[in-house]
Structure formats: structure tokens, C-alpha cells
Amino acid sequence: MVLPIMPDLQQILIARLQTAVAAAFGDAYAKVDPLVRLSAQAQFGDYQANLAMSLSKQVNAKPRDVAGKIVEALSLHGDDDIFAKIEIAGPGFINLHLTDAFLSQQLNAMASDAEGRLGVPKASPPLTVVVDYSSPNVAKEMHVGHLRSTIIGDSIARVLEYQGHKVIRQNHLGDWGTQFGMLIEHLIEKGLKDAELGDLTSLYQEAKRRFDAEPDFSRRARKRVVSLQGGDEETLSVWRRLVEASATYFQRVYNRLGVLLEPTDIRGESFYNDRLAPVMESLQKAGLLSESEGATVVTPPGFMGKDGEPLPMIVRKSDGGFLYATTDLAGGTFRVKELGASRVIYVTGAPQAQHFAMVFAVLKMMGVGEGVKFEHVPFGSVLGPDGKVFKTREGNTVRLEDLIQEAEERAAKVIAEKNPDLPAEERTKIAHAVGIGALKYADLSSDRIKDYIFDWDRMLAFDGNTAPYIQNAFVRVHGIFRKGNVDPASLGDKTIVIAEPAEHALALKLLQLPSVIESVAQSLEPHRMCTYLYETAAAYHKFFETCPVLTAPNDATRWSRLRLSAVTAATFKLGLGLLGIETIERM
Numbered sequence: 001m002v003l004p005i006m007p008d009l010q011q012i013l014i015a016r017l018q019t020a021v022a023a024a025f026g027d028a029y030a031k032v033d034p035l036v037r038l039s040a041q042a043q044f045g046d047y048q049a050n051l052a053m054s055l056s057k058q059v060n061a062k063p064r065d066v067a068g069k070i071v072e073a074l075s076l077h078g079d080d081d082i083f084a085k086i087e088i089a090g091p092g093f094i095n096l097h098l099t100d101a102f103l104s105q106q107l108n109a110m111a112s113d114a115e116g117r118l119g120v121p122k123a124s125p126p127l128t129v130v131v132d133y134s135s136p137n138v139a140k141e142m143h144v145g146h147l148r149s150t151i152i153g154d155s156i157a158r159v160l161e162y163q164g165h166k167v168i169r170q171n172h173l174g175d176w177g178t179q180f181g182m183l184i185e186h187l188i189e190k191g192l193k194d195a196e197l198g199d200l201t202s203l204y205q206e207a208k209r210r211f212d213a214e215p216d217f218s219r220r221a222r223k224r225v226v227s228l229q230g231g232d233e234e235t236l237s238v239w240r241r242l243v244e245a246s247a248t249y250f251q252r253v254y255n256r257l258g259v260l261l262e263p264t265d266i267r268g269e270s271f272y273n274d275r276l277a278p279v280m281e282s283l284q285k286a287g288l289l290s291e292s293e294g295a296t297v298v299t300p301p302g303f304m305g306k307d308g309e310p311l312p313m314i315v316r317k318s319d320g321g322f323l324y325a326t327t328d329l330a331g332g333t334f335r336v337k338e339l340g341a342s343r344v345i346y347v348t349g350a351p352q353a354q355h356f357a358m359v360f361a362v363l364k365m366m367g368v369g370e371g372v373k374f375e376h377v378p379f380g381s382v383l384g385p386d387g388k389v390f391k392t393r394e395g396n397t398v399r400l401e402d403l404i405q406e407a408e409e410r411a412a413k414v415i416a417e418k419n420p421d422l423p424a425e426e427r428t429k430i431a432h433a434v435g436i437g438a439l440k441y442a443d444l445s446s447d448r449i450k451d452y453i454f455d456w457d458r459m460l461a462f463d464g465n466t467a468p469y470i471q472n473a474f475v476r477v478h479g480i481f482r483k484g485n486v487d488p489a490s491l492g493d494k495t496i497v498i499a500e501p502a503e504h505a506l507a508l509k510l511l512q513l514p515s516v517i518e519s520v521a522q523s524l525e526p527h528r529m530c531t532y533l534y535e536t537a538a539a540y541h542k543f544f545e546t547c548p549v550l551t552a553p554n555d556a557t558r559w560s561r562l563r564l565s566a567v568t569a570a571t572f573k574l575g576l577g578l579l580g581i582e583t584i585e586r587m
Contacts, residue, residue: 063092
């Protein structure tokens with residue numbers, strides 16, 4: 001029997017085990033989930049199948065007896081066999097040890113992928129996916145609170161795009177509301193020109209102080225809101241200047257972070273103004289509207305307030321004004337009906353979880369997007385060493401640009417200490433890659449729903465689960481290529497032969513790449529990719545220490561290990577790239 005060249009190990013093992021189960025217990029059990037998992041420790045095999053315990057009740061037999069029949073049914077013969085050894089452990093766990101020959105076969109198929117995708121399949125059929133992330137506010141600087149939405153959303157979009165889905169990025173700017181009346185009135189009275197709009201935060205703070213301290217200014221600001229909503233051209237002209245100046249500033253931050261957001265991805269709250277009334281009409285036609293204390297509300301089932309009573313979602317205030325919920329209903333409708341999305345992802349903080357759950361429920365009640373998957377991707381906060389929300393020493397919110405600058409400066413210092421002979425220009429380039437990579441990875445490597453402690457020393461360390469550790473593993477591979485005067489692109493005709501335990505462990509990690517990417521795409525949890533890259537880097541370092549490459553005992557082994565190294569480097573480059581992190585060939 002010739003095995004299919006399919007580099008997703010888990011799918012191969014599932015198929016083999018399902019065939020064995022059908023042979024042992026009949027075709028009625030052919031589709032049972034074998035519960036195949038990676039083994040926690042090498043002595044328990046490469047993978048473990050845990051189906052015997054659950055299957056035992058269905059076939060009325062003891063779990064170990066069930067496991068024994070499955071093992072008996074598995075073929076252990078032939079040159080193309082998968083398993084070097086199969087063991088039954090404990091109450092019925094099946095430990096699966098894979099052969100070096102099988103791993104070699106699969107890894108050579110992965111390395112020879114004609115499209116250079118390392119065995120990662122393209123989605124079939126591809127979906128149209130909208131990813132809503134970043135979402136800063138016009139006329140305000142981005143701060144550390146925007147970091148998580150921006151880089152988590154960016155990574156999710158990259159992963160889905162790599163899979164072949166049509167990804168539409170949406171940057172839902174806060175560009176509308178009563179605060180703009182205050183700011184616009186201030187700008188008009190000051191006669192400020194475009195060149196003076198650079199410090200938008202200071203201008204906003206000035207306007208807020210006047211609004212709180214000057215009753216006449218407060219009245220004029222409220223009138224200005226009416227003018228803005230009514231389409232007054234002078235007011236709109238200043239508002240457009242604010243939006244344009246803010247968009248230019250946001251793009252500068254995105255470019256420094258290496259985030260794939262462009263001005264064309266911006267759709268602020270103002271974009272949905274003309275769509276709010278139609279949303280209200282749709283809610284009315286569906287019979288979903290009711291009154292509560294003068295406000296118009298929708299009450300989706302299943303949501304309760306602290307008093308145990310049904311929790312309404314306000315869609316229009318008693319004064320006739322609309323709320324965020326109304327805008328989000330308009331946004332969801334637009335993304336499904338006009339952008340054609342079949343999956344819509346919102347990357348915002350965990351405190352908004354209930355809000356989006358209610359919005360999604362109401363969209364379904366409106367009949368929007370039958371079969372569309374709406375998903376909220378919540379995340380925790382960035383905390384300082386004291387366990388409180390991360391702030392400057394003076395107690396102020398940390399500006400995102402300051403954070404980026406400090407990341408690059410700290411990385412430059414680390415790189416200078418590590419390699420003092422590097423030319424300044426090269427050191428600057430490397431410091432950018434390492435500093436921004438460390439900043440992103442520290443965030444992405446933690447379970448996004450949890451808060452995490454911001455720690456410069458830990459995130460810039462060259463050991464442990466950090467970006468510099470993985471970037472340095474990539475550098476180490478290219479150091480081998482430079483020392484051996486080898487072009488990795490020339491290794492395409494070389495055969496990988498797995499023979500040593502360290503090679504076996506590394507091959508096992510590399511072949512998990514397709515399933516890891518699929519796991520991130522489904523769970524929307526980038527930390528799974530980080531964990532995978534860290535474990536792969538650790539496996540490569542072990543390989544590097546125990547398996548000489550350039551001084552291998554013979555030419556065949558040398559070429560095999562060079563190509564194994566090239567596949568490893570390609571895996572690091574792809575995995576880090578999906579996190580939005582650069583790789584560098586020397587450090």
C-alpha cells in the first residue's frame with residue numbers, strides 16, 4: 001500500500017485508526033473520532049489515541065480490550081508502514097510511535113510542495129471574511145490600549161488570508177458624536193490651519209477644558225453638533241480635516257508596527273449614518289421594537305440584567321439619538337449584504353463581550369446573514385509590573401508611538417551588546433525587527449482572553465518563549481548556510497532522511513504546521529502559533545547541538561540535514577510572518 005502524501009499527520013492517523021476501528025467493530029463505527037492527540041512526553045509515543053474509553057460503552061467491552069482489538073487491526077507490516085511501535089497504556093490509551101521512514105516521506109513531500117506552502121492547503125471553498133480591528137478614535141492619539149486589537153486582528157487577518165480566504169479588513173474609527181461639536185467649535189474659533197493639527201490630543205484636551213469651564217462655549221459646542229449632523233458645510237469641512245489628519249497619523253503608526261491596515265480599510269461610525277434609519281425600519285417591520293423609559297429598545301432572549309429581568313438593548317435614545325448598538329447593527333448588515341461576508345470577526349476588549357453577543361442575536365432576529373458566522377474576539381488588558389493597567393511613571397496612558405520607539409531603542413542596545421561590530425545602519429534595521437517583533441510576540445503569545453504583564457526584560461530575552469529566541473533560531477540556520485557557502489534555494493533535489501532522535505523530534509514538529517494554522521484560523525487564538533514556533537525552535541536547537549550539519553559523517557547526511565534546516569527556516573519565516581513579525585538572517 002502506498003500512503004497518500006498528505007503532510008497533516010493528525011489526519012493521516014485519524015484515517016488509519018478509523019479504518020482499524022471499522023475492521024475491529026464493524027462499519028457502523030467507521031466515523032468514530034479516534035481522539036488523536038500529541039503525546040505530552042516522548043516515552044508515551046509521538047501521538048496518543050484516547051478513543052478506547054468512550055468506545056467501550058458503545059461496544060460493551062472493557063477499554064483495554066477495545067484498545068487491544070484496535071491495535072490488532074492496525075497493519076504493522078510493509079515498507080511504507082506508519083508505526084514503529086504501538087503500545088496500550090493505563091486504562092486503554094493507545095501510544096503511537098511513528099517510523100523515521102514515514103516522517104522522512106512526509107517531510108520530503110512538505111519540502112517539495114510546488115507552491116512553496118509547506119503542505120498548508122488552500123481553503124476550499126474560500127470564504128469572504130470581514131475582520132474588524134484596531135478602531136482608534138479620530139483626534140486622539142493611539143495608546144497601549146489599542147495595541148492588542150491592532151496586532152491580534154492583524155495576525156488573524158494574515159492567517160485567514162494565507163489560507164486563501166478573501167479577507168476584508170475594516171477599521172471602525174470613532175469619528176462621529178457629540179465630542180466633535182466641542183472640538184470643531186474650538187478649532188473654528190482658534191482659526192487653526194491644517195499644519196497646526198499635528199497634536200490632536202492637545203487640541204482635544206484644550207476643547208474639553210473650555211467645554212467644562214466656559215458655559216457660553218459649551219452652548220456653542222452643542223449647537224455645532226447640530227450643525228455637524230445637519231450637514232453644515234463649514235462644520236463638515238473642519239470635521240474632514242480632523243479625519244484626514246487622524247488617518248495620516250494612524251497610518252504612520254501602522255507602518256511602524258508593520259500592520260496591514262490602509263486608509264482604504266477605514267469605515268468610521270459616520271459611514272453608517274445613512275444606514276441607521278433603515279435599520280430601525282427593519283427592526284420595526286420584524287416587530288422587534290418596544291419602548292422603555294422613553295427609549296426604543298430591542299430585547300433579545302437569553303440576556304438578563306443584575307435584577308434577573310430581561311435585558312433590553314437600546315437602539316434609540318429618548319431624545320431621538322442613536323447609539324453604538326444601532327451603528328453596529330448597521331455595520332453587521334452592511335458587511336453581510338453589501339460586502340458579502342460569510343464570516344464576520346470583531347476584535348475588541350473583553351468588556352464588550354455582552355454587547356456583541358446581543359448585537360449578533362439581534363442581527364439573527366432581523367434575518368441578517370442566515371448561515372453567517374458572527375464572532376467576537378475578546379482580549380484582556382496590558383498590565384504593568386504592579387498588576388494594574390499599564391501606565392507611564394507619571395501615571396499617564398502610554399502612547400503607542402512612545403512604546404514603539406522604546407522597543408526599538410531597547411532592542412538596539414541589546415543587539416549592540418550582542419554584536420558590537422555591526423554597522424549602525426544594519427543595527428538599526430535589526431533593532432526594528434527585534435524590537436517590534438518582541439512587542440508583538442509578548443502580546444500574541446499569551447492567551448488573548450487573559451491580562452498579561454508588560455515586561456521589557458522578558459520580551460527581549462534570547463531564551464524562553466520570545467520573538468528574539470525564535471528569530472535567533474532563524475539566524476542560526478542561515479549562519480550554517482553562510483558558513484557552508486550553501487544557497488538554501490539549491491537544496492530542492494536533496495532528500496531528507498530522518499535517522500536520529502533529534503531529527504525525529506524536529507520532523508514531528510515541522511509536520512504539525514498545517515494543523516496549527518487551521519487551529520489558529522478556527523479558534524482565532526494566535527498564541528497557538530507562538531507555542532508551536534517556540535517548541536519548533538527548541539527542537540531545532542536540540543538538533544543543532546546533537547546532529548552536526550556541515551561536519552556530518554557523510555555527504556548524504558550533510559545534504560539531508562541542510563535541507564531539514566532549510567525547511568525549518570521556511571517554517572519560522574512563515575509562522576512569524578503570520579504573526580506580523582519579521583525574520584532577519586544575521587543578528
